[in-house]
Amino acid sequence: MRVRPASVYRYLLLSICCFVGVYMIYSIIGYDDGTHVPIHRPQRHLYLTVSQDRIGSRFGNLAPKRILYWTTVFGATVPATMLSDCPGLTDRCVIDTNRHQLSSADAVVFHAADLSRFPLPVTRKDNQIFVFNSMETPDNSGRFAVPDNFFNWTSTHLFSSDAIHKYGSFLIPTQIAESRGFKVQSYYVQPKRLVKSKSGIFGLISNCHTTSKRELALQELGK
Ligand SMILES: *[C@@H]1O[C@H](CO)[C@@H](O)[C@H](O)[C@H]1NC(C)=O
Numbered sequence: 474m475r476v477r478p479a480s481v482y483r484y485l486l487l488s489i490c491c492f493v494g495v496y497m498i499y500s501i502i503g504y505d506d507g508t509h510v511p512i513h514r515p516q517r518h519l520y521l522t523v524s525q526d527r528i529g530s531r532f533g534n535l536a537p538k539r540i541l542y543w544t545t546v547f548g549a550t551v552p553a554t555m556l557s558d559c560p561g562l563t564d565r566c567v568i569d570t571n572r573h574q575l576s577s578a579d580a581v582v583f584h585a586a587d588l589s590r591f592p593l594p595v596t597r598k599d600n601q602i603f604v605f606n607s608m609e610t611p612d613n614s615g616r617f618a619v620p621d622n623f624f625n626w627t628s629t630h631l632f633s634s635d636a637i638h639k640y641g642s643f644l645i646p647t648q649i650a651e652s653r654g655f656k657v658q659s660y661y662v663q664p665k666r667l668v669k670s671k672s673g674i675f676g677l678i679s680n681c682h683t684t685s686k687r688e689l690a691l692q693e694l695g696k
Pocket of ligand 1 (some may be wrong): 603624
């Protein structure tokens with residue numbers, strides 16, 4: 474059979490068109506502009522684009538609460554991602570450390586031991602909650618003066634606090650944790666790994682220069 478050059482060109486052109494067509498459809502479907510927001514990233518967007526006056530008080534509760542950390546925590550700036558492992562809270566709360574944003578804060582948190590590092594705010598709105606925060610005992614919380622009735626809420630390790638903030642975890646049954654969206658990890662340890670092979674004490678200590686001088690007791694125990 475004789476192949477006519479014209480038909481060869483026609484089929485070649487057709488194949489190229491098909492290929493380009495399929496490639497275009499593929500690129501459109503597979504295109505990722507990198508703007509997909511992971512579920513647990515705080516979504517500031519809603520707050521920044523919706524003004525409270527426009528949505529009115531009826532929807533006021535929909536806007537995330539802004540929590541402004543007025544102070545550092547033992548000198549460290551609190552990360553904006555602080556609540557990223559709290560399912561359901563990342564979209565409800567925005568953590569802020571910009572003191573110029575005081576007027577838009579719903580709550581202003583003061584870490585007791587850092588109170589003297591920053592001048593106290595000179596203005597406050599009636600609906601703002603000023604929070605006294607410390608996970609430590611009074612010994613480690615500094616002794617700084619603030620005006621009378623300065624704080625509205627407390628946030629400490631004490632169970633009588635308005636918002637309990639303690640070291641260690643809150644224990645809830647696995648099923649409830651999962652139903653609330655927490656990722657459950659297993660820390661199961663084979664019991665036989667816990668059998669003591671050498672005598673001794675194992676400790677993890679984050680503060681080696683304490684006012685109570687507990688490190689001296691540990692040194693003695695280590696002899
Ligand atoms: C917080 O305390 C201040 C000072 O005592 C008070 O004026 C303000 O109304 C309180 N705010 C709230 C929301 O309770």
